[in-house]
Amino acid sequence: MLGSAESKTRAAEAFEKAALGIIIASLLLTIGTGLALSPLPEFQTDLSAFSPASDADAAEERLDAVMTASPHRIYVHIEPNQEGANVLEMGALQQLSIDLDAVDSLSSGKDNFIISHINAAQILNVALEERDSQGRDISAFNNWEEMLDSIVEDEECIDAIGDDRAIATASFARSVMLHEDFDYDPVCNWLANGKTGDPTPSASSTMWIIEISGDLSADERLQKSLLIKSTLEKRASAPDSALNYGVVSDDIVSNEINESTLDNLVWLLIISICVVVLVLAIAFRSPLMVAAPLTGLSAALIWTYGIMTLVGVEFSILEVAVAPVVLGLGIDYSIHLQRSYEKARHETDSPAMAWIQSFSSLRMALTLSVITTVFAFLANFLSPLPPIKTFGMTLALGVVSAFVASTLTVGALHVIV
Helix, strand or coil: CCCCCHHHHHHHHHHHHHHHHHHHHHHHHHHHHHHHHCCCEEECCCCHHHCHHHHHHHHHHHHHHHHCCCCEEEEEEEEECCCCCCCCCHHHHHHHHHHHHHHHHHHHCCCCCCCEEEEEEHHHHHHHHHCCCCCCCCCCCCCEEEEEEEEHCCHHHHCCCCCHHHHHHHHHHHHHEEECECHHHHHHHHHCCCCCCCCEEEEECCCEEEEEEECCCCCHHHHHHHHHHHHHHHHHHCCCCCCEEEEHHHHHHHHHHHHHHHHHHHHHHHHHHHHHHHHHHHHHCCCHHHCCCCCCCCHHHHHHHHHHHHHCCCCCHHHHHHHHHHHHHHHHHHHHHHHHHHHHHHHCCCCHHHHHHHHHHHHHHHHHHHHHHHHHHHHHCCCCCCCHHHHHHHHHHHHHHHHHHHHHHHHHHHHCC
């Protein structure tokens, strides 16, 4: 114990001898855990991760083991470059067909990772392939009238009544593939009026659905999705482009959330560190009194995230909140210890003795504070939600790391410096 003067003297001598070793050990631990954070870990953004484990998970795993992997969909929102323009006019559809071929070529050069497409141009090309006697595609026509005239004989819009398959297909196209302002009356009027007038239907936007192989890993899916996105965005930016493409998929959304989360973490760290520096500067007005706790707390954050990464923990967006919490608690420990250390320095010339006296006077309060805080955070482990458990464990580790850094690393810095 540190109650007697003799025990404090022995502890101070031991701490003074160990100070350099503590700093070296802290540095090595920081480097080791820091390497685990390169590249920066990803944050789990899948909502299914926030659902508790159940028998359904085991059933799903058994199904996945015996069934072919389901394809993953990429959704492309297509709209004209000019506001108010018609995305279904022939020129726009021809560009869509050309861009579809470009994406197909991209897939062909990458092990044919695209399984299927469905968009307005592709549907029309299939219809032409089945019904046009000359075997032409959409690029051969100047307008809708020419195209319809090549595939429509004596038909009317009401001919689909009673044909469940045709009605289901039309309903899907209208509700999923086209904007709600889709107007096909010009086609019906053209048919009803003996193929006179302009039959061009209109819509302000349409959808393109791309299915990629389900056998790809998550990283491969993301890379392929981003490749498709960049390809279409590049083609849409061409001077003669009539279309804009908005590409989205689960992988792209997760990636963007992850990048945004990392950006938020960086900003939270910057703001938290600025607040810490400001508080320490106001409290102590000494460069060493500011630099030592800041160094220790920065190391504590690296230890926390690095150790959790090394043990294979998958971070969720909740872990973004760990950094400011650890810094906020750690700064309290440092302020109390350094304030007591300042007073002790008036009584002794030995930095080690002053630090031991400081810790001796505060050890019970700080230790109990750490224990209660750690157990409060570990209570999250009772949650059935895995991300909440991870959040609690990370916070608990962060508090312990901040305490160790504030008592040992910061104290050793004061002894050495």
